[in-house]
Amino acid sequence: MSTTGAPRLAIGPVLTYWPAEQLRTFYASVADGPADIVYLGETVCAKRRALRFDEWVEIAEHLVARGKEVVLSTLALVEAESERKTLRQICENGRFLVEANDLTAVALLAGRAPFVTGPTVNVYNARTLQRLAKEGLRRFVLPVELSRETFGALRAACPDGVEGEVWAWGRLPLALSARCFTARAHNLPKDDCAFRCLDYPDGLLARTQEGQPFLTLNGIQTQSAQTHSLLGDLDDVIALGADVLRISPQSRQTEVVVQAFADALAGRTPLDGPALARLAPLGLCDGYWRGAPGIAAPAA
Amino acid sequence: MELVCPAGSLPALKAAVEAGANAVYLGFRDATNARHFPGLNFTDAQIDEGLRLARARGVKVYVALNTYPQPHNWAQWAAAVDRAAALGVDAIIVADLGVLDYAADRHPDLPRHLSVQGSATTCEALAFLHARFGIRRAVLPRVLSLAQVRQVVAHSPVSIEVFGFGSLCVMVEGRCLLSSYATGKSPNTCGACSPAEFVRWEETPAGRTTRLGGVLIDRRAAGETAGYPTLCKGRYRVGDSTYYAIEEPTSLNTLALLPELMALGVVAVKIEGRQRSPAYVRDVTTTWRRAIDACARDAAHFAPRPEWLATLGKVSEGAQTTFGALHRPWQ
Numbered sequence: 294m295s296t297t298g299a300p301r302l303a304i305g306p307v308l309t310y311w312p313a314e315q316l317r318t319f320y321a322s323v324a325d326g327p328a329d330i331v332y333l334g335e336t337v338c339a340k341r342r343a344l345r346f347d348e349w350v351e352i353a354e355h356l357v358a359r360g361k362e363v364v365l366s367t368l369a370l371v372e373a374e375s376e377r378k379t380l381r382q383i384c385e386n387g388r389f390l391v392e393a394n395d396l397t398a399v400a401l402l403a404g405r406a407p408f409v410t411g412p413t414v415n416v417y418n419a420r421t422l423q424r425l426a427k428e429g430l431r432r433f434v435l436p437v438e439l440s441r442e443t444f445g446a447l448r449a450a451c452p453d454g455v456e457g458e459v460w461a462w463g464r465l466p467l468a469l470s471a472r473c474f475t476a477r478a479h480n481l482p483k484d485d486c487a488f489r490c491l492d493y494p495d496g497l498l499a500r501t502q503e504g505q506p507f508l509t510l511n512g513i514q515t516q517s518a519q520t521h522s523l524l525g526d527l528d529d530v531i532a533l534g535a536d537v538l539r540i541s542p543q544s545r546q547t548e549v550v551v552q553a554f555a556d557a558l559a560g561r562t563p564l565d566g567p568a569l570a571r572l573a574p575l576g577l578c579d580g581y582w583r584g585a586p587g588i589a590a591p592a593a
Numbered sequence: 594m595e596l597v598c599p600a601g602s603l604p605a606l607k608a609a610v611e612a613g614a615n616a617v618y619l620g621f622r623d624a625t626n627a628r629h630f631p632g633l634n635f636t637d638a639q640i641d642e643g644l645r646l647a648r649a650r651g652v653k654v655y656v657a658l659n660t661y662p663q664p665h666n667w668a669q670w671a672a673a674v675d676r677a678a679a680l681g682v683d684a685i686i687v688a689d690l691g692v693l694d695y696a697a698d699r700h701p702d703l704p705r706h707l708s709v710q711g712s713a714t715t716c717e718a719l720a721f722l723h724a725r726f727g728i729r730r731a732v733l734p735r736v737l738s739l740a741q742v743r744q745v746v747a748h749s750p751v752s753i754e755v756f757g758f759g760s761l762c763v764m765v766e767g768r769c770l771l772s773s774y775a776t777g778k779s780p781n782t783c784g785a786c787s788p789a790e791f792v793r794w795e796e797t798p799a800g801r802t803t804r805l806g807g808v809l810i811d812r813r814a815a816g817e818t819a820g821y822p823t824l825c826k827g828r829y830r831v832g833d834s835t836y837y838a839i840e841e842p843t844s845l846n847t848l849a850l851l852p853e854l855m856a857l858g859v860v861a862v863k864i865e866g867r868q869r870s871p872a873y874v875r876d877v878t879t880t881w882r883r884a885i886d887a888c889a890r891d892a893a894h895f896a897p898r899p900e901w902l903a904t905l906g907k908v909s910e911g912a913q914t915t916f917g918a919l920h921r922p923w924q
Contacts, residue, residue, distance in 0.1 A: 370765055371715055372741050396713050400721030413768050415712070415781065417661040420691030424725075438770045438779055439663065446664035468764040468771050468825075471736035471918035474839060478831050483924045499829040499838050501809040507829065508771075510838065515764070517774060580777070586806050587774040 299558045300531060302551060303330035303458065305541040306366040306392075308466065309511055310490035313343045315544075320352050322548050324359040327555040330537060331356050334366040334383065336394050336411070338473075338512045339376045341490065346382055353389055362390070369394040369413040370469045370513065390431065403428035409458075412437050412466060419450035432456040434539060437465045437521070440584035441533060448534040456536035462524065462550050463541025464496065464509050465517040465578075465587060474510040483513075494544035498575070506575040507588075520573035523582060524564070525591050527557050546572055594855055594862060594885055597655070597754065598878045601633040601867035606643045608875040609652075613882030616653035618686060619643065620784075620867065624666075625673040626657040627688075627710055628867040629784030640680050653683040659708035661689045661767075661781040671695055678703045686732070687711070688767055693726040707731035709756070710767035710780065714741075716748035723750045730754055732863060734766050735845060739919045743857045752860040757847050758877055759865020760910050761917050763825050763840040771824040776806035787823045803827075820910050846905055846914035848884055852892040873908050880904050 304323055307316065323331055333349050333356075335341050344352070353363040365383050368376055377397065384391055384401040393399045394411040402408040403425075409432040416422050416433045425433070433451075435444050437460045448457040475497055476486040496509035498518055506518035523530050523538070530538065540550055550572055553564050569577070580589030598614035600606035609617045620626025622634040635643065640654070647654050656677040662670035670692050677685045678700040685703060687693050688710035696705055709732040713719055722728045732754045733742060746753045762769070769786075773779035776791040793804040803810045803822045810827035813819055820826060820842035829838040845865070847854065854862065862885070864877050880901045888895040906914065918924055 369768075370736065372737055374744065377715060377717065396711075396718035396721065397715040400715075400717045403721060403725075415661055415689065415767065417663050417689060417781070418667050418691045419664055420667070420694055421689060422691075424690055424694045428725075436781075438773045438782065442665065443663045450664065465770070465774070467774055468769040469736075470764050470839075471738075471924045472763055472840070473924065478834075478838065482922055484921065497831060499831050502812045502828065502830060502835055503809050504830070505808065507808060508838075510831065515771065515839070581773070584777070586777040587770065588806075588808070 300535045300538050301329035302327060302554055302558075303332060303537050303539045304328045304547070304551070305463065305539045306332045306334055306336045307542045308337055308464075308514065308516070309494055309496055309544070310338070310341045310488070311343060311494055311544070312491060313348070315494070316343055317352070319542065319547070320356065324356055324361065326548050326551050328361065328540070328551050330362045330364065332364045332366045332392055336366045336369050337514045338490070339368060339373065339379065340486070340488070341512075346379070350386070364390045364392050364409055366392040366411065367394050367398045369411070369466070370471075371395050371397040372471070392434075399425070399428070405429070407431045410434060412460060413469070416447070417443070419447060422447055422450060422455070423452060426452045426455050430455055432458055432537065434458045435460065438581050438587060441529060441582050442584065444535070445533040457534060458537035458539055459523060459530060459535050460521055461530070461538035461540060461554065462522050463520060463539075463543065465521045465581070466514060467508070467517055467587075468515040470513050470515070473513050474515065475512050478510060517578065517587065519576045519578040519588060519590075521581070521587070522569075522573065522577045522579055522591065524553060524557060524569070526579060526582060594889070595754075595860060596878065596881055596885055597861050597863045598874060599759075599864055599867040599869065600643065600874070601628060601869070602871070603635070603639050603643060604871040605867070605869075605874045607646060608871040609878050610647055610650050612875050612878035614652055614878050616655055616683070616861070617643070617647060618655040618657050618863075618867075620657045621673055621676065623669065623673070624660055624782075624784040625670050627659050627708075627780050627784050628657075629660075630868050631789070633868060637676065637680065640682070644680065644682070655684045655686050655706065656680075656682045657686045657708065658692060659686050659688040659710045660784045662692065663782070667691075674700065684729070690726070693722070693728065697726045701727070704729050706754070707751075708767070709734055712765055712767035714745075714765075716745050719745070719749045719751050730860070732756070735762055736765050736918045738921050738924070739850065739853060742854075742859070742919065746858045753858070754861035754863055755847070755854065755859050756845055757862035757864055757881060758905060759845060761840070761843060761845040761915065775808045775824060787821070792822055841913070842910050844909035844914045845917045846909065847916055847919060848881070848897045848901065848905065850916060850919060851884055851888040852895050855888060855892060869908070876904050876908060
């Protein structure tokens, strides 16, 4: 795998709950787009079953046939036996690289198959990174609260064959809970949630009492309301050695975002402010990358 | 069942030891532990004193080193592990895999517990951490139902500790970034959630506002009580409603579940609250000591006594308690 040259573009797993048809349409478009890597699968809630495992594999095969690298993603919070069973099936797939999003997946993959650690596996220092490399780590996604300094130091400490990926675009995954906040918003118990997440293809916005967009409720996951963007920091991201840039899918215009990154990497004119604002209607942030509060907006 | 109590200071440690704790946990005065608050925690001399007090009563001392170092401050965490080993404490409580790896390598005889901040929720994860880093015990995140705790205990190669009482993290510990989203500082990186230096209270005509890092967390009418403003316990507007979108201010209290926890083989129950007063530690430890002893004598007829619940109720956040995730309907 390449460790020099322009970073590759990855489409992260879809974090919200989309019906099967929307997922198929989305990945058909991804197959024709400029992304290099595609992460597939449900990472938030095991109750979301728009696609079965074999249907995900079908999409994966189609993407591979179109020249994409496919990674199967796993749940970030693993509790029930049924969840562990699905997780084992993914980790033992034998064909595709797997993204571990918690220590259960790391445990199932360590020493058995190469893997990626997603943003919710805490790789905060070189010793963790190097230890996991001995277990088969191929790529780590920088935990989203960490800064450019930490990414640079971690990337420099990567053993040969280990890559670094950064969260380049999308609402940030900030927290996970046993409790479902979408069900709570509808006064429904989690066990009888009526799949209300299907009503919110980009999550359910929580504003402060003075109207500031702040968080996005996405089932048991809490995301930022703002879209984290490193589009304006690409020179820095590249200089620090990022191998892969992750674009987290949104229900509209993900293909425009991917094209904007591809254009920027190819040295073509970046999007102007209004065009960028249309892609992130609740505003942009990049504070984490700069070592500031995550919600902080990019410098104008 | 071991009763593990918080010691944010030497007086709190004394209170815990005298009230019947089997073990106390404490931290150094820096970001290497998840209660890095001004005025809390221990110097080496205080730990020496604490160890003497504890040992005289047969009480164990654990040191929490349960935050996540980064390349620029790694040396501080490594040094903290060395300090804990040199002090001769009974165990370190660790979250980060790198720190676990360092401790296992340098101080193989120093017992290692996995912190709740380590975020391991399954027996597979615990088996991995046991095999690679030799952990002996794990504290489970407060996200599992009782049935899931039973499953983990039954198949885990290490002994299991659960939270019994105290402030409730509604998010999976060790992977919650809400605090740093608003302030730049999180439990993982700085050992503090919603640090006090970012809190601003203001009286306005519309009520008392609470801000964290400039973000409005809550606005209350005069006379409404306000807890510590962690982001997960704020009131937000979702659709047309303004409510506790994540969690009401409340405390975890699993006292009534003691017979089940004992029967399924949980070896230790942890009391949260290193940031609380020695009086809190004394009252909660005394109550839990009595409850554990009563349950051990006669689990079949165990029921929490009204005076125990009254004592715990008085020191609870928001003056109400919950079983949390252990009780499925809460989820």
